Amino acid sequence: MAHADSTQNSVYLNGKPVENPHEDHHHVSPVWEFTAVFVALLILTILTYVVSFAGLGPASLPVAMIIAGTKGALVALFFMHLKYEDRFYGFVFAVTLLFVAIFFTLTLFDMSSTDELNEEAGIKYKRTVEDSAEAAESAAAMKAAGLKPAAAGGGGH
Amino acid sequence: MSSNAQEHEDRPWFLAHHFDTVGQQMSSAKLGMWLFACTEVLMFSGLFLAYFILRDLYPEMVLVASEELNKTAGGVNTVVLLTSSFTMALGVRAAQTNNNKALKRNLLVTIACAFIFMIVKYFEYTTKIEHGLLPGAWFSALEHGYMLPKYSRVFYGIYFTMTGLHGVHVIVGIGVLSWIYIRARRHEFNSENYVAVENAGIYWHIVDLVWIFLFPLLYLVK
Amino acid sequence: MSDDSKKTDEKAEDSASTDVVATKTEKPVTTDGDGHAEGVAPEKSYLTASRGVMSWLVTVDHKRIGLMYLVATMFFFLVAGLLAIALRTELFTGQQDFMSAATYNKVFTLHGAIMVFLFIIPSVPAGIGNFVLPLMLGAKDVAFPKLNLLSFYVYCIAAVMLILTLVLGSLDTGWTFYTPYSKSTGTAVIMATMGAFVAGFSSILTGVNFVVTTHKMRAPGMTWNRMPLMIWALYATALIQIMATPVLAITLFLLVIERTLSVGIFDPAMGGDPALYQHFFWFYSHPAVYIMILPGFGIISELITVHSRKHIFGYRAIAISSVAIAVISFFVWGHHLFVSGQSELAGIVFSFLTFAVAVPTAIKVFSWVATLYGGSIRYTTPMWYAIVFLWTFTIGGLTGVYLGTLSVNVHLHDTYFVVAHFHYVMVGGTVVAFLGGLYHWWPKMFGRMYNETAGKISALLVFIGFNTTFLTQFFLGHQGMPRRYYAYLPEYEVMHQVSTVGAWILACGLFLVLFTLIHAIKSGERATANPWAAVSLEWRTASPPIEHNFHATPQVTGSPYDFPEIDKSGKH
Numbered sequence: 001m002a003h004a005d006s007t008q009n010s011v012y013l014n015g016k017p018v019e020n021p022h023e024d025h026h027h028v029s030p031v032w033e034f035t036a037v038f039v040a041l042l043i044l045t046i047l048t049y050v051v052s053f054a055g056l057g058p059a060s061l062p063v064a065m066i067i068a069g070t071k072g073a074l075v076a077l078f079f080m081h082l083k084y085e086d087r088f089y090g091f092v093f094a095v096t097l098l099f100v101a102i103f104f105t106l107t108l109f110d111m112s113s114t115d116e117l118n119e120e121a122g123i124k125y126k127r128t129v130e131d132s133a134e135a136a137e138s139a140a141a142m143k144a145a146g147l148k149p150a151a152a153g154g155g156g157h
Numbered sequence: 158m159s160s161n162a163q164e165h166e167d168r169p170w171f172l173a174h175h176f177d178t179v180g181q182q183m184s185s186a187k188l189g190m191w192l193f194a195c196t197e198v199l200m201f202s203g204l205f206l207a208y209f210i211l212r213d214l215y216p217e218m219v220l221v222a223s224e225e226l227n228k229t230a231g232g233v234n235t236v237v238l239l240t241s242s243f244t245m246a247l248g249v250r251a252a253q254t255n256n257n258k259a260l261k262r263n264l265l266v267t268i269a270c271a272f273i274f275m276i277v278k279y280f281e282y283t284t285k286i287e288h289g290l291l292p293g294a295w296f297s298a299l300e301h302g303y304m305l306p307k308y309s310r311v312f313y314g315i316y317f318t319m320t321g322l323h324g325v326h327v328i329v330g331i332g333v334l335s336w337i338y339i340r341a342r343r344h345e346f347n348s349e350n351y352v353a354v355e356n357a358g359i360y361w362h363i364v365d366l367v368w369i370f371l372f373p374l375l376y377l378v379k
Numbered sequence: 380m381s382d383d384s385k386k387t388d389e390k391a392e393d394s395a396s397t398d399v400v401a402t403k404t405e406k407p408v409t410t411d412g413d414g415h416a417e418g419v420a421p422e423k424s425y426l427t428a429s430r431g432v433m434s435w436l437v438t439v440d441h442k443r444i445g446l447m448y449l450v451a452t453m454f455f456f457l458v459a460g461l462l463a464i465a466l467r468t469e470l471f472t473g474q475q476d477f478m479s480a481a482t483y484n485k486v487f488t489l490h491g492a493i494m495v496f497l498f499i500i501p502s503v504p505a506g507i508g509n510f511v512l513p514l515m516l517g518a519k520d521v522a523f524p525k526l527n528l529l530s531f532y533v534y535c536i537a538a539v540m541l542i543l544t545l546v547l548g549s550l551d552t553g554w555t556f557y558t559p560y561s562k563s564t565g566t567a568v569i570m571a572t573m574g575a576f577v578a579g580f581s582s583i584l585t586g587v588n589f590v591v592t593t594h595k596m597r598a599p600g601m602t603w604n605r606m607p608l609m610i611w612a613l614y615a616t617a618l619i620q621i622m623a624t625p626v627l628a629i630t631l632f633l634l635v636i637e638r639t640l641s642v643g644i645f646d647p648a649m650g651g652d653p654a655l656y657q658h659f660f661w662f663y664s665h666p667a668v669y670i671m672i673l674p675g676f677g678i679i680s681e682l683i684t685v686h687s688r689k690h691i692f693g694y695r696a697i698a699i700s701s702v703a704i705a706v707i708s709f710f711v712w713g714h715h716l717f718v719s720g721q722s723e724l725a726g727i728v729f730s731f732l733t734f735a736v737a738v739p740t741a742i743k744v745f746s747w748v749a750t751l752y753g754g755s756i757r758y759t760t761p762m763w764y765a766i767v768f769l770w771t772f773t774i775g776g777l778t779g780v781y782l783g784t785l786s787v788n789v790h791l792h793d794t795y796f797v798v799a800h801f802h803y804v805m806v807g808g809t810v811v812a813f814l815g816g817l818y819h820w821w822p823k824m825f826g827r828m829y830n831e832t833a834g835k836i837s838a839l840l841v842f843i844g845f846n847t848t849f850l851t852q853f854f855l856g857h858q859g860m861p862r863r864y865y866a867y868l869p870e871y872e873v874m875h876q877v878s879t880v881g882a883w884i885l886a887c888g889l890f891l892v893l894f895t896l897i898h899a900i901k902s903g904e905r906a907t908a909n910p911w912a913a914v915s916l917e918w919r920t921a922s923p924p925i926e927h928n929f930h931a932t933p934q935v936t937g938s939p940y941d942f943p944e945i946d947k948s949g950k951h
Contacts, residue, residue, distance in 0.1 A: 026253060026348070028250060028253045028254060029246075029250060031247065031250070034243060034246050034247055034250070035243075037243075038239065038240075038243040041239045041242075041243075042236065042239065045232070045235050045236065045239065048372070048373050048377060049228075049232060049377065051377075051379075052373065052377035052378075052379050053379075055379065056379065057379075060379040061379075064373040064374070064377060064379075065370075065373075067373070068369050068370045068372075068373050068374075071369045072366050072369050072370065075242060075362050075365055075366055075369065076362070076366065078246070079242050079243070079245070079246040079358075079362050079365075080358070080359055080362045081249075081355075085187075086184065086187075086188075088188070088594075089187070089188065089191045092188075092191055092192065092195055093191065093194070093195060093198075095195075095622075096195040096198050096199060096622065097198070099199065099622050099709055100198065100199060100202040102709055102710060103202060103203075103206060103626065103662055103709075104202070104205075104206055104209065106710070106712075106713065106725070106728075106729075107206060107210070107655075107658045107662075108206075108209060108210065108213065109725060109728075110654075110658065110713065110716075110721050110722055110725035111210055111213060111214075111652070111654075111655070111658075112213060113722040113724045113725055114654075114720065114721065114722040114725075116722075117722050117723060117724065134307065138299075138307070142299075142304055173524075174519065174520075174927075175518065175519035175520035175521075175522075175524065175596075175927075176596075177932075181595055181596075184595060185522040185523075185591050185592075185594075185595040185596070188590070188591045188594060188595065189522065189523060189526075189587050189588075189591045192586075192587045192590060192591070192621050193583075193587060195621060195622070196583055196587075196621055196622075196624070196625040197625070199622060199623075199625040199626055200625035200626070200628055200629045201629070202626070202629075203625075203626050203629030203630060203633070203659060204629060204633075206659075207633065207644050207655070207659075210652070210655060211644070214650070214652070215650065292636075292640045292641075292642045293637075293640045293641035293642040293643050293649065294640060294641040295640065307650070308643070308649065308650030310642075310643060310649065310650075311642060311643045311644060311649060311650050311651060314636070314640065314642030314643055314644060315642070315644065317640075318632075318633070318636055318642065322632075
């Protein structure tokens with residue numbers, strides 16, 4: 001085959017011939033790039049903080065996750081050199097995230113659909129039934145002990 | 158055969174016998190490290206999933222219980238870890254550019270940041286323990302005057318498990334970075350042979366990555 | 380020796396010598412052929428290169444580590460197998476014979492835990508795989524030899540921890556450690572889960588090693604499409620090991636935390652959800668089932684082609700289906716939760732996804748059968764095992780489709796039908812492939828041939844014993860016999876007795892395997908470098924191989940399944 005004759009006097013890597021084995025591609029990022037990424041990360045951290053106090057309601061979790069995702073991407077792409085590396089590392093990492101997504105989606109899907117379907121069928125967890133009873137009980141106990149509740153739910157005396 | 162003849166001449170000291178070229182050894186080590194990094198991500202993903210399910214089951218409880226966490230401490234630790242990641246990246250760059258002095262300096266700063274992180278964590282944990290905000294069976298917030306919703310103990314269970322496992326990774330990171338530092342003092346690294354520094358860096362950045370997600374989820378719930 | 384096998388040997392030597400002739404045009408020292416057969420000053424084999432116990436304990440040679448893994452895994456196979464015999468013997472009658480209910484629980488748990496974590500998962504990848512993977516790739520070693528040794532010792536620690544549970548009050552949760560029972564039982568759950576955790580760590584290290592080796596250490600000319608299918612299977616296995624095992628680690632970690640700190644995440648009384656544990660556990664453990672079976676597929680691909688002298692049918696289909704199985708295996712874990720309080724909707728989705736995994740598996744089985752068609756089949760022991768595999772694995776796989784069907788599953792859940800199904804896959808699939816692989820590579824590992832007649836008798840005994848044991852269990856399960864019971868109603872007695880007798884026959888067969896293999900090492904005939912006239916690279920070095928595998932890096936110029944006979948007849 002084609003390989004048999006061309007195999008002499010050459011170095012192989014990953015089963016393929018390498019032309020100049022001593023000239024491996026080492027990417028050296030400039031310092032300004034790291035600094036810029038670092039500054040961006042700090043700004044995003046402050047942004048997370050601000051967002052958490054902004055009171056976005058149900059949107060706050062997705063927003064916080066998007067910011068964290070951006071920070072994570074910055075760290076991975078620049079600090080971890082993923083941007084300049086062999087594409088395969090990025091692929092492996094992406095596959096990992098895909099598997100995490102499968103894990104999350106299917107489990108959360110089951111967990112959330114269980115609740116809805118149970119509600120439809122009129123099935124109640126023993127837990128939820130007991131909870132309301134217990135909550136009332138413990139509130140009464142708190143009052144009796146004369147402790148000031150730290151959180152919402154009935155002002156103590 | 159050609160590769161056989163080449164084998165015993167001009168092989169650098171750090172090239173292991175079963176590799177043909179430095180490039181092969183280096184890319185193998187890096188691929189191995191990336192695969193390990195992936196296992197770390199998947200391992201933490203289990204805890205994150207547990208967190209999300211808890212949040213799904215008891216959204217109110219998570220909100221109230223997380224108010225007791227110290228946002229300032231969490232924020233400081235975020236900045237500390239980001240800084241350490243920055244210096245780590247600079248350290249790898251220093252190794253790539255044969256600047257051993259800068260490598261050592263950056264490694265020391267990174268290790269110092271790791272220690273600061275753990276010290277802040279120590280104070281956070283101490284406060285939690287004093288207030289009885291402990292996981293599961295040890296949860297005794299009521300006795301310490303905190304009226305928290307039922308099942309808050311599960312939130313603190315998750316909190317301690319996640320930050321605890323992360324803390325263990327930080328401690329391991331301190332060990333790994335110290336070892337790299339010792340090797341750097343022996344002038345083992347140069348622009349041809351720096352993959353150990355880079356791999357330690359990848360590990361350290363993963364530790365940072367996990368914290369980037371932990372911080373808003375645990376401390377800044379809204 | 381029978382005529383049949385003599386013929387095989389002659390033929391084998393014949394083609395081996397043609398190999399030598401073919402390569403003799405080059406300088407003899409550097410030929411890819413085997414030095415030993417040509418009479419060139421023999422280089423010491425990996426077995427004799429260094430001596431003493433220490434030389435084995437601190438070795439970084441993948442071949443020695445592979446052998447150590449083989450010895451360790453086979454030891455645990457023996458231990459867990461004896462436990463199985465004890466269980467079956469107890470079940471000979473419907474009443475209590477010599478085990479109390481509590482003891483029975485502990486024994487089946489230990490049987491399952493040892494078989495899964497200490498035998499099936501490491502046996503083929505870490506045992507046989509460690510030995511053959513670098514050889515098949517034409518590499519000098521795996522990418523991280525020290526990590527390889529570390530993984531072996533981590534495995535040993537895990538084994539010690541699992542065995543220690545015996546001292547600490549044993550374990551009665553079943554190998555799955557289901558909550559909430561595993562949280563409340565007084566037995567040594569923590570030690571056992573930590574043992575499984577550590578075993579998982581060893582598995583990850585092997586997986587990382589194999590993926591990197593496959594990517595970076597292939598011999599010149601070895602493109603992805605020229606890799607033996609065994610490598611593809613090991614590669615797919617390694618991917619699952621890397622992607623799934625960390626989730627097992629965190630699950631078991633959470634279980635330990637749950638027991639020590641009672642965090643409550645799996646405890647309904649404290650606000651958690653026990654079904655969550657099952658989600659976590661099966662996200663790992665269902666793919667883990669494919670960690671157990673995929674390497675078996677790889678072995679069978681090799682055995683069938685080499686011993687039927689025919690190019691594999693559908694090379695790409697088999698290779699890609701290995702990876703496809705690895706990926707799809709992550710979508711199907713919910714079929715373990717059909718009756719565990721999972722929502723119906725999720726049940727339907729998972730049931731459908733489960734069917735999808737049958738597709739790549741069927742592609743493989745059809746390709747193997749098509750390979751046999753028109754091949755010049757040599758009925759050697761490995762071939763016998765391959766045929767047994769085709770039988771038993773197909774039954775195991777098809778009954779898996781029954782169990783993946785939501786409505787049928789509700790009826791069959793937790794009955795002997797399930798037990799029979801997974802034993803058909805694990806024993807009828809993996810163990811049979813493992814045994815076939817041992818016979819196939821034994822000459823390479825030790826440079827000795829086994830006794831062909833004894834090998835065939837063992838295959839026959841395994842086949843008869845195995846089917847007697849487990850085919851009856853399908854009927855038992857279908858009639859409603861629940862699993863994990865130490866006593867049962869009188870109407871089940873006859874079939875339980877048949878099953879028990881079958882287990883004894885199976886045990887005889889397995890002991891015969893052990894005997895033949897050990898006998899081969901001691902006084903078998905010397906094997907040539909390539910007794911099967913195979914083409915893949917591991918047969919291009921001496922038997923047993925030299926310490927660094929090859930005198931010179933081998934060059935790959937074609938498919939590992941282009942057998943010389945085919946070429947002579949002018950391509951098919």
